Amino acid sequence: MTDNPAERAPLWNRARTRLGRLPVWALVPAAALTGALAGGAYGLVKPPQYTATSSVVAVPNGTTEADCTDALGFAQAYGRVATQLAVLGDAQMWAGVPVSTLRDSVEVATSPDAPMVAVSATAASPGQAVDIANAVTRALVNEAGYAKERTGIRLENLSRALRPSEPSSASPGLTALVGASAGGLLGGLALLARPRRRPGGPGEDDDLGRASVPGPAGAADAQETRG
Numbered sequence: 006m007t008d009n010p011a012e013r014a015p016l017w018n019r020a021r022t023r024l025g026r027l028p029v030w031a032l033v034p035a036a037a038l039t040g041a042l043a044g045g046a047y048g049l050v051k052p053p054q055y056t057a058t059s060s061v062v063a064v065p066n067g068t069t070e071a072d073c074t075d076a077l078g079f080a081q082a083y084g085r086v087a088t089q090l091a092v093l094g095d096a097q098m099w100a101g102v103p104v105s106t107l108r109d110s111v112e113v114a115t116s117p118d119a120p121m122v123a124v125s126a127t128a129a130s131p132g133q134a135v136d137i138a139n140a141v142t143r144a145l146v147n148e149a150g151y152a153k154e155r156t157g158i159r160l161e162n163l164s165r166a167l168r169p170s171e172p173s174s175a176s177p178g179l180t181a182l183v184g185a186s187a188g189g190l191l192g193g194l195a196l197l198a199r200p201r202r203r204p205g206g207p208g209e210d211d212d213l214g215r216a217s218v219p220g221p222a223g224a225a226d227a228q229e230t231r232g
């Protein structure tokens with residue numbers, strides 16, 4: 006009995022042969038499916054992240070001629086100071102995490118219209134996110150208190166951070182959607198960048214691109230011409 010060569014061929018060769026028979030446009034849905042699977046797996050493996058936000062407001066101290074316009078300017082300045090070592094060094098005592106963790110997890114936002122500073126903290130647990138946000142705002146209020154006699158501006162707590170009930174990180178469904186979009190886009194670009202077949206290649210008519218030469222007139226045409 007003779008062995009079938011196809012049965013002895015490696016699995017990869019057979020799979021490559023089958024893939025070669027697929028139409029070229031199948032690359033786009035295949036890439037989108039691969040991206041969706043990769044994105045969904047990333048969303049499942051990555052631990053969820055929680056974000057808590059606390060805010061402070063800058064107000065005139067009353068001991069100088071500083072007004073609300075000055076308070077707005079100092080709020081912008083304290084927003085830039087909030088992530089510096091002078092503030093984070095004090096915040097680490099109340100947050101219970103090192104300064105490097107605070108620097109990576111804290112984001113500060115200010116408003117061009119209101120003298121407010123919002124401190125957002127992201128952590129692996131809701132409680133830690135709340136502790137970090139409140140610790141940074143507390144340290145920022147203390148830092149502003151050291152200079153309030155000179156600046157005429159003090160910071161007051163506007164709202165404390167509340168325990169988040171849902172993760173702020175992307176869900177597996179969203180990461181799968183993003184992965185499918187990215188995969189489909191890459192598949193489309195690869196499809197557009199693939200080499201084109203040249204005329205006269207395998208499977209194509211060898212006479213393409215050649216000039217056609219008209220044949221001689223038939224005998225019937227010649228007789229009609231004489232008549």
